[in-house]
Amino acid sequence: MQPDPISFEQAEALRDEILSLPGVAGMHGGQFGEVAMLYPGARVRGLHLFTPRGRPAETRMEIHLIADLSQLPDLGALADKVRTTAGRYVSEPVDVFFSDAS
Numbered sequence: 780m781q782p783d784p785i786s787f788e789q790a791e792a793l794r795d796e797i798l799s800l801p802g803v804a805g806m807h808g809g810q811f812g813e814v815a816m817l818y819p820g821a822r823v824r825g826l827h828l829f830t831p832r833g834r835p836a837e838t839r840m841e842i843h844l845i846a847d848l849s850q851l852p853d854l855g856a857l858a859d860k861v862r863t864t865a866g867r868y869v870s871e872p873v874d875v876f877f878s879d880a881s
Contacts (some may be wrong), residue, residue, distance in 0.1 A: 792803070807845050814841070844861070
């Protein structure tokens, strides 16, 4: 088994930093809670490591968000801020998904 790329504490800190960004209403865990980093006895919703099929050497971090449209965010700029924030925690490329809005 491979070690986790980031610890549970780091994943929680990353989530908390993302949630503090203007324009982010929450993290989206997927329809069935499948979008999460899993740790013994815990999960961090909205963060997911993904290895594309047929490319086992390529791992990407997916971040699934709920956008706060009441703040009229520029979603492109917000995604860039999320990638910058995540880059302090992970070395993998980061894909940002706006999975819902409030």
